[in-house]
Amino acid sequence: MKITVQRSGGIAALTREWSVKAVTPADKSRWEPLIAACPWDAIPGRDEDGGGNQPDRFMYSIRAGQHRATLPERAVTGPWRILVDNTRAAAEAARNKDGRR
Amino acid sequence: MYCSIIPPYILKRVAAQDAPQFSAAARAAKEALLHVKSVQAARAQPSPGLPPGVRHVKAGPPQRTVYDAQEAEILPGNVVRKEGEPATGDPAADEAYDGLGHTHRLYADVFGRNSIDAQGLPLDATVHFGKLYDNAFWDGSQMVFGDGDGEIFQRFTLSLSVIGHELAHGVTQHSAGLAYRNQAGAINESLSDVFGALVEQFVAQQTAAEASWLIGEGLFTSQVEGSALRSMKAPGTAYDDDVLGKDPQPDSMDSYVRTSADNGGVHINSGIPNRAFYLVASSLGGYAWDSPGRIWYDALTSGSLKADTTFRAFAKVTLASAEELFGAASKEHDAVKLAWETVKVKL
Numbered sequence: 001m002k003i004t005v006q007r008s009g010g011i012a013a014l015t016r017e018w019s020v021k022a023v024t025p026a027d028k029s030r031w032e033p034l035i036a037a038c039p040w041d042a043i044p045g046r047d048e049d050g051g052g053n054q055p056d057r058f059m060y061s062i063r064a065g066q067h068r069a070t071l072p073e074r075a076v077t078g079p080w081r082i083l084v085d086n087t088r089a090a091a092e093a094a095r096n097k098d099g100r101r
Numbered sequence: 102m103y104c105s106i107i108p109p110y111i112l113k114r115v116a117a118q119d120a121p122q123f124s125a126a127a128r129a130a131k132e133a134l135l136h137v138k139s140v141q142a143a144r145a146q147p148s149p150g151l152p153p154g155v156r157h158v159k160a161g162p163p164q165r166t167v168y169d170a171q172e173a174e175i176l177p178g179n180v181v182r183k184e185g186e187p188a189t190g191d192p193a194a195d196e197a198y199d200g201l202g203h204t205h206r207l208y209a210d211v212f213g214r215n216s217i218d219a220q221g222l223p224l225d226a227t228v229h230f231g232k233l234y235d236n237a238f239w240d241g242s243q244m245v246f247g248d249g250d251g252e253i254f255q256r257f258t259l260s261l262s263v264i265g266h267e268l269a270h271g272v273t274q275h276s277a278g279l280a281y282r283n284q285a286g287a288i289n290e291s292l293s294d295v296f297g298a299l300v301e302q303f304v305a306q307q308t309a310a311e312a313s314w315l316i317g318e319g320l321f322t323s324q325v326e327g328s329a330l331r332s333m334k335a336p337g338t339a340y341d342d343d344v345l346g347k348d349p350q351p352d353s354m355d356s357y358v359r360t361s362a363d364n365g366g367v368h369i370n371s372g373i374p375n376r377a378f379y380l381v382a383s384s385l386g387g388y389a390w391d392s393p394g395r396i397w398y399d400a401l402t403s404g405s406l407k408a409d410t411t412f413r414a415f416a417k418v419t420l421a422s423a424e425e426l427f428g429a430a431s432k433e434h435d436a437v438k439l440a441w442e443t444v445k446v447k448l
């Protein structure tokens with residue numbers, strides 16, 4: 001199972017993407033609770049604040065297996081934030097190990 | 102060293118196979134969550150603009166407060182400098198304080214506007230927001246600046262055009278109810294770049310010919326191949342880096358970008374109206390905050406911009422402002438018309 005977090009927007013509008021693959025049973029047992037904790041079926045609507053995102057804030061597109069969610073930065077709280085931060089940390093740790101910029 | 106902006110060629114390579122590193126990151130996330138304050142987007146409350154050319158409003162002095170979030174994602178944080186207090190010695194806090202003052206002065210001296218809301222709104226800014234936070238934003242009532250990750254970005258207060266950009270979002274919010282999506286969002290973004298650039302030019306007393314027309318110059322670290330976030334003069338040329346990729350801004354409608362990312366490409370297609378403003382300023386010469394700035398400011402505060410304003414509708418409003426301020430046979434009117442034609446926005 002692959003987990004991908006894409007972050008777009010921000011004043012610089014540079015899109016960043018972090019991915020991890022949960023392959024082993026041990027990986028899966030670590031990631032599945034994090035994914036299951038997210039309310040994939042109750043994503044706030046784009047227009048709830050009357051005009052989309054706040055100026056210059058990030059937009060997050062999150063994919064985990066068959067799940068998809070697009071959220072403005074300030075909705076990335078609770079379990080979403082934990083999933084995003086863990087995905088980013090794991091992807092960066094792996095890349096760091098590979099010595100890539 | 103690592104960097105997490107992944108260019109397509111790296112994306113095609115692999116993803117991490119490693120087991121997730123939990124405990125530390127999860128703990129950090131939970132700690133951060135305790136501090137996350139959800140902020141309501143302030144509703145756009147259009148306020149009546151000044152009649153063209155009228156600058157009778159007496160703008161008061163700024164009332165600045167700079168806060169320090171101490172790397173938490175909490176707003177506003179602890180007060181570190183209030184109006185009239187001496188420098189703190191923290192570059193981020195002092196740059197924010199000075200930048201707010203410069204921006205306030207442009208609006209007061211040039212446009213006769215008393216702060217962001219035209220009614221003397223106190224100017225609040227938070228620095229050191231989040232850990233290695235790669236952004237600056239306007240939350241509906243204040244400015245927020247991150248420290249940058251030190252690898253791609255330095256601290257966001259380093260650029261006066263960025264400080265001016267954020268404050269301009271406040272001015273736009275109080276002047277026009279532009280949606281932050283698609284073309285209306287790109288106009289919103291462009292207005293922030295325009296007035297951010299004008300703050301920088303006003304402080305440096307640069308003419309249109311002397312100015313760099315760069316937004317966020319000096320924000321990138323030396324490891325990035327690029328001079329700034331955006332170029333109003335030549336959209337699409339601000340950076341070209343093997344990791345970041347190339348500046349994606351179009352310089353005319355011929356290369357307009359359709360995307361769902363970034364709220365419909367609001368920071369990308371803003372290159373089109375940005376260049377239109379530059380062309381007006383360049384063709385008229387002199388200080389860009391004079392006639393070009395007055396035309397754009399009048400368009401912004403005219404009450405004619407709707408939530409879903411398109412580039413075409415915005416272009417028409419700027420042309421109407423130019424006509425109202427300078428006359429239909431004026432060089433200003435002609436410059437505005439030609440600029441929009443050059444970027445292929447049909448009037």
Ligand SMILES: [Zn+2]
Nearest residue numbers: 055056290293
């Ligand atoms: Zn902006």
